[in-house]
Amino acid sequence: MGDLKLTGVTKDFGTARVIHPTDLQIRDGEFTVFVGPSGCGKSTMLRMIAGLEDITSGTLEIDGKKVNDLPPSKRGIAMVFQSYALYPHLNVFENIAFPLRVDRRPEAEVRQKVGAAAEVLKLTERLQHKPGELSGGQRQRVAIGRAIVREPSVFLFDEPLSNLDAALRGEMRVELSRLHAKLANTMIYVTHDQIEAMTMADRIVVLNAGRVEQVGSPLELFHRPVNRFVAGFIGNPNMNFLPATGLGTTPEGVALQIQNGPRVTIPVEGNVANGAALNLGIRPDDLRPDPDGLPCRVDVVERLGNSTVLYCVAPGGGQICMVTDGSTRATPGEAIGLGFDPKAAHLFIENGRALPRRHVPVDLDRIPTARTA
Amino acid sequence: MINRYRWWELVLIYAGMALFLTFMLAPFVEAFMVSLRPLAEVFRIPYRFFAEGMSFANYRQIWISQPMLGRWIINSFGIAVAVTILSMMCSIPAAYAFARFKFKLRDGLLSLFLAVSMVGAAVLIIPLYKLMLALGLLNTYAAMIIPGAAFTVPTGIFLMRSYFMRIPAELEEAAYVDGASRLYTMRRVILPIAAPGMVVVAITTFITAYAQQFLFALTFNSKNHLNPLPVGLYQFFGHQEVRWNELMAASIVGVLPVLVLYVFLQRYIVAGLTAGAVKE
Ligand SMILES: Nc1ncnc2c1ncn2[C@@H]1O[C@H](COP(=O)(O)OP(=O)(O)O)[C@@H](O)[C@H]1O
Numbered sequence: 139m140g141d142l143k144l145t146g147v148t149k150d151f152g153t154a155r156v157i158h159p160t161d162l163q164i165r166d167g168e169f170t171v172f173v174g175p176s177g178c179g180k181s182t183m184l185r186m187i188a189g190l191e192d193i194t195s196g197t198l199e200i201d202g203k204k205v206n207d208l209p210p211s212k213r214g215i216a217m218v219f220q221s222y223a224l225y226p227h228l229n230v231f232e233n234i235a236f237p238l239r240v241d242r243r244p245e246a247e248v249r250q251k252v253g254a255a256a257e258v259l260k261l262t263e264r265l266q267h268k269p270g271e272l273s274g275g276q277r278q279r280v281a282i283g284r285a286i287v288r289e290p291s292v293f294l295f296d297e298p299l300s301n302l303d304a305a306l307r308g309e310m311r312v313e314l315s316r317l318h319a320k321l322a323n324t325m326i327y328v329t330h331d332q333i334e335a336m337t338m339a340d341r342i343v344v345l346n347a348g349r350v351e352q353v354g355s356p357l358e359l360f361h362r363p364v365n366r367f368v369a370g371f372i373g374n375p376n377m378n379f380l381p382a383t384g385l386g387t388t389p390e391g392v393a394l395q396i397q398n399g400p401r402v403t404i405p406v407e408g409n410v411a412n413g414a415a416l417n418l419g420i421r422p423d424d425l426r427p428d429p430d431g432l433p434c435r436v437d438v439v440e441r442l443g444n445s446t447v448l449y450c451v452a453p454g455g456g457q458i459c460m461v462t463d464g465s466t467r468a469t470p471g472e473a474i475g476l477g478f479d480p481k482a483a484h485l486f487i488e489n490g491r492a493l494p495r496r497h498v499p500v501d502l503d504r505i506p507t508a509r510t511a
Numbered sequence: 512m513i514n515r516y517r518w519w520e521l522v523l524i525y526a527g528m529a530l531f532l533t534f535m536l537a538p539f540v541e542a543f544m545v546s547l548r549p550l551a552e553v554f555r556i557p558y559r560f561f562a563e564g565m566s567f568a569n570y571r572q573i574w575i576s577q578p579m580l581g582r583w584i585i586n587s588f589g590i591a592v593a594v595t596i597l598s599m600m601c602s603i604p605a606a607y608a609f610a611r612f613k614f615k616l617r618d619g620l621l622s623l624f625l626a627v628s629m630v631g632a633a634v635l636i637i638p639l640y641k642l643m644l645a646l647g648l649l650n651t652y653a654a655m656i657i658p659g660a661a662f663t664v665p666t667g668i669f670l671m672r673s674y675f676m677r678i679p680a681e682l683e684e685a686a687y688v689d690g691a692s693r694l695y696t697m698r699r700v701i702l703p704i705a706a707p708g709m710v711v712v713a714i715t716t717f718i719t720a721y722a723q724q725f726l727f728a729l730t731f732n733s734k735n736h737l738n739p740l741p742v743g744l745y746q747f748f749g750h751q752e753v754r755w756n757e758l759m760a761a762s763i764v765g766v767l768p769v770l771v772l773y774v775f776l777q778r779y780i781v782a783g784l785t786a787g788a789v790k791e
């Protein structure tokens with residue numbers, strides 16, 4: 139079992155409040171990713187769950203039991219650190235066996251458990267090596283092995299892939315997803331990389347400046363971000379934001395005037411006053427060339443083969459990014475009109491809150507998550 | 512790195528080193544030569560480097576003319592070992608606390624330790640004498656061991672602290688998450704990783720203790736059988752004459768254990784002193 143419940147959890151360092159009151163529930167077996175920019179409090183949150191930091195106020199329950207005052211080893215958790223935290227003087231076998239040795243388990247059991255973990259992690263050949271003789275990916279797996287042998291109900295990972303190069307990171311992502319499918323434990327995974335969050339998570343918790351901005355499945359966050367921060371953070375390349383002025387609400391949605399651009403009506407719920415300052419959000423993939431659209435100028439062209447990324451200058455001087463097909467003939471300096479389907483756009487009112495969209499291209503309730511698949 | 516120096520640069524470098532080493536080693540060479548000469552040749556004018564009748568006879572004679580010599584050497588060694596053990600038993604936990612825990616006056620205390628070690632034993636020898644008198648420790652091994660340890664602790668703390676600070680805190684957190692107690696973590700994780708550092712600290716402490724025991728023994732001890740070698744050597748100063756040749760032979764015999772130790776452990780010392788200086 140591995141149900142987690144945070145109620146009104148906060149964290150202060152001295153007088154600085156690093157985590158604002160947070161309520162969060164994580165279900166057994168879920169792969170939850172905490173994502174957010176550097177310094178937003180992800181590690182602090184994870185370390186409070188682990189028991190490495192005191193919880194200033196609020197309660198943390200694991201499997202219905204309050205664990206605020208329990209040491210890490212009594213919480214049924216195992217943690218994998220960003221630096222791997224392997225013991226350099228012990229070989230791989232003893233590194234993985236460490237928690238079992240602490241617990242004074244019999245030698246036969248230690249051998250059997252370490253052997254099994256090494257099998258899963260393809261480390262059998264390396265058991266007699268010291269961590270210093272291993273590659274980054276292998277060290278990472280040893281750290282995971284040490285977590286596995288404890289048979290925790292909750293795995294905690296703090297940016298485990300950030301020390302690896304891009305290719306290896308891609309491989310390890312897949313391996314971690316596989317591991318989760320095999321072990322079916324609750325996993326809480328911290329990262330600042332939204333791609334890791336999108337690819338591995340059943341549920342994503344977006345954090346910003348010590349607050350939870352939104353909790354949801356990857357596609358929920360992608361298609362229904364609740365505010366401008368989440369919209370800008372999730373999705374690659376980042377969403378474009380165009381300043382606009384409200385022209386009132388119609389049955390079709392909100393009418394508005396894009397600054398230095400055309401008038402459009404966006405199909406969203408909610409009322410907008412005439413003259414209200416708005417932000418229109420459009421993902422780069424949702425833009426297309428349109429002679430009647432927003433008149434822009436191509437600035438930089440990035441050809442990726444299967445697609446091309448155009449960085450354009452908008453009439454007001456802002457930058458707009460567009461993803462188009464790989465065979466586009468656009469060249470820097472060229473004038474281009476950018477259009478979009480109003481259904482694909484997001485609309486944010488003054489305080490950054492999003493107005494609910496009427497149309498979402500996928501039926502979010504029917505997309506299986508990694509876990510239910 | 513191939514042929515970085517021209518030949519004349521190499522000549523200059525080696526000439527410089529030779530000059531430096533001459534200054535450093537000449538006293539040792541002369542001590543050794545004196546220890547080989549008969550007493551008459553020691554005072555001969557004009558001086559001759561290779562004297563007549565040179566032999567190792569003095570190395571046999573010293574044990575006869577000073578039957579306590581062996582005892583002094585053992586005392587010296589024993590006192591230095593005891594000082595090292597006692598000093599490390601104090602400095603390791605203290606250094607760990609200084610490296611890892613936050614407490615009030617931590618930095619102040621650390622500076623205080625350093626200040627004490629800078630003042631040095633010689634300045635404090637009279638108060639120390641009073642203290643030893645009051646505690647009834649005069650004329651015991653303890654009188655030579657305890658102050659010796661006290662004055663080596665600050666350096667020990669400082670060195671060990673920097674080794675401990677280099678060990679990432681995440682290692683300890685990982686052990687803590689796995690249910691290890693502080694002591695278990697210390698024993699199984701921290702100390703093994705800090706072992707090269709501990710060897711360095713032990714050796715420097717031993718050498719310091721060996722060198723500084725003279726002062727404490729001279730002041731706090733008047734029992735000949737408790738004396739360490741440097742004090743015992745004074746008994747080669749006779750009423751009529753100083754038997755320099757035997758004195759030098761005894762000195763060399765006394766220094767030899769430290770020298771041997773150093774030769775065996777020097778690769779640890781160099782490795783330990785430079786460890787972490789370069790990113791691995
Ligand atoms: N031990 C600490 N003492 C004081 N402030 C801290 C401490 N640890 C973290 N912080 C502060 O808390 C905030 C969140 O840190 P952290 O949780 O490490 O962020 P993240 O992991 O999201 O990058 C940062 O502003 C950081 O400076």
Ligand SMILES: [Mg+2]
Pocket residue numbers: 180181182297
């Ligand atoms: Mg962090």
